[in-house]
Amino acid sequence: MFLNIKKRMASVAARKEEERKRESHKQTLLKEKKRLTICNIARQWEIQQNRIALVASLNQDKDNEPCQINGSAAYVFPEESRSLDTILSSAVQGLSVLESHLVEVEGDTLCLYGAGALECLDRNWSVQTAGIIVTVSFMFIEFDEIVQVLTKLKIKFPNSVHLKFKETNLVTLQQFNALAQMHRIEQLTVDPQGNPVVNFTLWKYYVLFRLNHFNLQKINGVKVTENDIVMAERLFGILAYVASSELPHYRMLSLFGESRRKQFHYLLEGKGKKSGIGSEESSDNRRNGGESTTRATLSYTTKDFHMEKLEEIKERKTFCQTYVENLVKEAADINMKNESLQKLWPQMFIELVRDAVIEIRNKNSYMKLCLQRITDQKQ
Secondary structure, rough: OOOHHHHHHHHHHHHHHHHHHHHHHHHHHHHHHHHHHHHHHHHHHHHHHHHHHHHHHHHHHHOOOOOOOOOOOOOOOOOOOOOOOHHHHHHOOOOOOOOOOEEEOOOOOOEEEHHHHHHHHHOOHHHHHHHHHHHEEOOOOOOHHHHHOOOHHHHHOOOEEEEEEHHHHHOOHHOOOOOOOOOOOOOEEEOOOOOOOHOOOOHHHHHHHHHHHHHHOOOOOOOOOOOHHHHHHHHHHHHHHHHHHHHHHHHHHHHHHHHHHHHHHHHOOOOOOOOOHHHHHHHEEEOOOOOOEEEEOOOOHHHHHHHHHHHHHHHHHHHHHHHHHHHOOOOOOOOHHHHHHHHHHHHHHHHHHHHHHHHHHHHHHHHHHHHHHHHHHHH
């Protein structure tokens, strides 16, 4: 009996050890798959960036001089011998067929790798999972694509307060304007890798100025001080004033709430002092959420949206031009007919009077003719 118990215990221990090894092997495979997937996403990202760099380089340089891409070795691409597609095809050879994006939740952090990962915001996340997400990390995704889902992000993950960007093509200060549509940001991390904007000495001060209503606590892990905020206002305060002063009134009104619109109308009519509106309040009106209206004029438009707007403007211009041309043509025709009428009218008037006189010259005949006309109409 003792031997049976011992064998049973040994069997259970062996089974647990086997399960542990199987689980360990499974975790190892998952980690390796994750590593390979991220490597694949990174390679696709690099190829995409190289394509952009190559197109720009080939458009600018037509003399077949060597060009350097992303710090890699120099290459010569004669247009007559090698096409861009040939170069890119050779670059993707040997890549494994892996996922082109990755979505991962690590503790309170949501990690998004690759543009396809943004589709996860359309999923039905559980309230518990969505509620614990504090940090959202974007990697290998164009910033312009991220901008389009920021509204979904703040709805899906209401407790997210920390945004991290790595390899997202943040290249201009203007792009930070798009982050103003978030409901709350306490920390912002912009990795120098793939984000040239951090090479600007004053980029942090611009972020503090434009996102002042968020009361940012840390930027790239460094605590924000009161002196930083004061310096940001000194450096960029005039920028918001200039932008708002150049904006048409109808655009300004679209940034105000209903009460602020009335105050703005008073200001335009020079009645600000009479209505009791303080100079400080009137010069720095705030929208819902505490965002300064003058700062709100500093917005960001993605390239695709900008191109759509240009196309829409072009279509409207074409329509207006055609419409005006038709109006001018119609007016010219009417004028021509009017001129012709003015020339013919004297003779026509004489003939009308002559015909009327001839017709009524014989009173009896004219009366019979009128009666006949009336009879014909009744029939």
